Amino acid sequence: MSEELSFTLDGRRVPFQDGQTIMTAALAAGFYIPHLCFNPEFTPHGSCRVCLVKINGRMQASCTTPAAAGQTVLSEIEEVREMRRGILQMLFVEGNHVCPACEKSGACQLQAVAYYAGMLAPHYTHFYPRRPVDASHPDALIDFNRCILCELCVRASRDVDGKNVFAVQGRGIKAHLVVNTPSGKLGATDFNITDKAAQVCPTGTILRKHSGYEIPIGQRLYDRKPINVVGDVAALAVSKGGRRHD
Amino acid sequence: MSTLETAAQSDTLCRVAIDPLSRVEGHGKVTLLVDRDHRIRQARLHIVEFRGFEKFIQGRPYWELPVVVQRLCGICPVSHHLAAAKAVDQLLGIEQIPPTAEKIRRLMHYGQTLQSHAVHFFHLASPDFLFDFDDKVAHRNVVGVMADHPDIARQGVKLRKYGQEVIRCTAGKRVHGTGAIPGGVNKSLSLRERNDLLTDIDLMAQWARNIVKLMKIAYQANPAYFIHFATIRTNYLSLTRADGALDLYHGGLRAKNEQGALLFDHLDYRRYAQVLREQVKPWSYMKFPFINSLGPDKGWYRVGPLARIDNCDFIATPLAEEERKEFMALGNGEPIHVTLAYHWARMIELLHAIEAIKELLLDPDIFGDELVAKGEMAPREGIGVIEAPRGTLFHHYRMNEDGLIEKANLIVSTTNNNQAMNESIRQVAERYLDGKELTEPLLNQIEVAVRAYDPCLSCATHALGQMPLYVELVEEESGTLVDCLVRDTDGTVRNEASALAAGN
Numbered sequence: 001m002s003e004e005l006s007f008t009l010d011g012r013r014v015p016f017q018d019g020q021t022i023m024t025a026a027l028a029a030g031f032y033i034p035h036l037c038f039n040p041e042f043t044p045h046g047s048c049r050v051c052l053v054k055i056n057g058r059m060q061a062s063c064t065t066p067a068a069a070g071q072t073v074l075s076e077i078e079e080v081r082e083m084r085r086g087i088l089q090m091l092f093v094e095g096n097h098v099c100p101a102c103e104k105s106g107a108c109q110l111q112a113v114a115y116y117a118g119m120l121a122p123h124y125t126h127f128y129p130r131r132p133v134d135a136s137h138p139d140a141l142i143d144f145n146r147c148i149l150c151e152l153c154v155r156a157s158r159d160v161d162g163k164n165v166f167a168v169q170g171r172g173i174k175a176h177l178v179v180n181t182p183s184g185k186l187g188a189t190d191f192n193i194t195d196k197a198a199q200v201c202p203t204g205t206i207l208r209k210h211s212g213y214e215i216p217i218g219q220r221l222y223d224r225k226p227i228n229v230v231g232d233v234a235a236l237a238v239s240k241g242g243r244r245h246d
Numbered sequence: 247m248s249t250l251e252t253a254a255q256s257d258t259l260c261r262v263a264i265d266p267l268s269r270v271e272g273h274g275k276v277t278l279l280v281d282r283d284h285r286i287r288q289a290r291l292h293i294v295e296f297r298g299f300e301k302f303i304q305g306r307p308y309w310e311l312p313v314v315v316q317r318l319c320g321i322c323p324v325s326h327h328l329a330a331a332k333a334v335d336q337l338l339g340i341e342q343i344p345p346t347a348e349k350i351r352r353l354m355h356y357g358q359t360l361q362s363h364a365v366h367f368f369h370l371a372s373p374d375f376l377f378d379f380d381d382k383v384a385h386r387n388v389v390g391v392m393a394d395h396p397d398i399a400r401q402g403v404k405l406r407k408y409g410q411e412v413i414r415c416t417a418g419k420r421v422h423g424t425g426a427i428p429g430g431v432n433k434s435l436s437l438r439e440r441n442d443l444l445t446d447i448d449l450m451a452q453w454a455r456n457i458v459k460l461m462k463i464a465y466q467a468n469p470a471y472f473i474h475f476a477t478i479r480t481n482y483l484s485l486t487r488a489d490g491a492l493d494l495y496h497g498g499l500r501a502k503n504e505q506g507a508l509l510f511d512h513l514d515y516r517r518y519a520q521v522l523r524e525q526v527k528p529w530s531y532m533k534f535p536f537i538n539s540l541g542p543d544k545g546w547y548r549v550g551p552l553a554r555i556d557n558c559d560f561i562a563t564p565l566a567e568e569e570r571k572e573f574m575a576l577g578n579g580e581p582i583h584v585t586l587a588y589h590w591a592r593m594i595e596l597l598h599a600i601e602a603i604k605e606l607l608l609d610p611d612i613f614g615d616e617l618v619a620k621g622e623m624a625p626r627e628g629i630g631v632i633e634a635p636r637g638t639l640f641h642h643y644r645m646n647e648d649g650l651i652e653k654a655n656l657i658v659s660t661t662n663n664n665q666a667m668n669e670s671i672r673q674v675a676e677r678y679l680d681g682k683e684l685t686e687p688l689l690n691q692i693e694v695a696v697r698a699y700d701p702c703l704s705c706a707t708h709a710l711g712q713m714p715l716y717v718e719l720v721e722e723e724s725g726t727l728v729d730c731l732v733r734d735t736d737g738t739v740r741n742e743a744s745a746l747a748a749g750n
Contacts, residue, residue, distance in 0.1 A: 100317065100422060101310065101313050101314040101317060103309070103310065103313070133305055133306065133307065133650060135307060135650050136648055141307055187648075209307070210428070210623070212309040212310060212313075213309065213312075213313055213424040213427050214427060214432055216418050216424065216425070216433040217418025217419055217423060217424055218418055
């Protein structure tokens, strides 16, 4: 019987199988690496960079880097944490993330990851972009102010729902989420609130209408325990038997 | 109205500013224009901050309103939370929410009234009664109260804490919770929460009775001063229950004139725009509301604890009713116009809030599980009105077919008292300051007059595009004004550093 493949994550041994990334192996072993654009049900994207870890001395995204035997992976060291905080701070100032009044607050993956990473303030100057809300759909609302361009809704709508409702348009700082209709309005699409694309947003961008704040403070997903203990929407999906959509 | 609102020739007068006003919520200042003989020629209360909530909630979904708009204030957010929730109920066409929801909302509101009144009296206003006007500034504050009257200070802190606990149990957080949602609430009370709150309720009532007694002693110690200081004869506006009882959560609009005769009564508050108007003056960010039928010169009115006690026929809780009767006896059948009596009326309400909390805690409906009434979204207007700690609070919204807010109008409690506060400081200026060389203790009397109203200045500044807007560029180290951009009432923009000096 051959010896089990493994690498170390912050000094702890993590077994893996061929084809797994550092992220998937770590999550499977019960170790949390913060992430936003990663969702085990979808092909890794590597765009948010929040899952940066130091692998054999080099900074790399753990969601896209294949696990290899003998790797030394460092995640919870100050050098990595500082970079993560910087990335999160830039995400917060690039959009309009008003956590105190947001209905996703307490159950928001972005907010929970920021808490986990020790981000106490946005630090950078806010961009304050003007992004009108799209409430044209009877059951769903898109608040573009909170979009971090993780493209999970794009992937879910394309790969699972087969609808291609969403896309990212523009490049660099001008990149933004759009709805694939001539009017650009969600109400003009065949989007349904039960679609996969409606379930995967890690922020408060795609929301079910008329139901905000229904869960009392104290009972929301991250009110009592942090995200590394509770897990995120993606991890919860896997634990409930969610499958990967390649 | 006083003649001291605008001086005839302001360019020859000396300007004295009380900036900032101390021991009030928010930022404001008072300016006095004085001639060479120390005669007061102009006195104005200015609100110097700008919020703009009416504008930036446009385009937001209706269900956000109660949570977003409450951020107007850190002292009375529950009042904004509930006024917005009542308006949102109407946006959905909901006429009646479940009994559990209404009682939880009421409990939240009485907790709010208790904590806000306690903050104002003990933390902000009590030095005005416990120390002399010429007491040292460094001592004339809550720290001085803690040093000289530790029992009173401790009771103030614990009364406020109790009110905050009631809010936490009903809204999820002590400040800026999420309890009220469209059509109801998101939680009822647990048995444990109820029992914890009941533990101290009788002690709170005892302390409240003591503090009402303290106000009576303060009055009896110097009735002449108490009766005349900053006192003005005004109209009064408040909500009252259908049977005329004091009701802080819901009711019809009642207005009385200075003799106590009814101007209107049991008016559905959704018709407020038919009886109230707002005037804009170029020197303040705060509007000046008035009763339409009387016009801006005679139609201004007062709201808040004094107005509510003056307007109601009775209080439905026994201890507060006993105190109300004693209080009203001073008026000889007329409303009480004494401005300093605001404090006394406020403490009667604090006692009432505690009694009302106890009644609700003993009501089994607060454990119910029917929390929300469902409605249907349609383009509508919704108007929520509530008696906030500082007075009648109006939230008016219009929603489009997608559920987004198109227009908002907020008449905040303090705004209703704008003209009255200005008149009170003018009365004090004329009576106590006129012809005298101005000293800090004399100027302190102006602040005492404003403080009686418990103004929340941060709540009250929302009009956008109607008043002149000044943008100042100030050198960081020296504080020197480098430049000033002015947008006038007609929308024209000019660059004028000197405009600041002339505009006070």
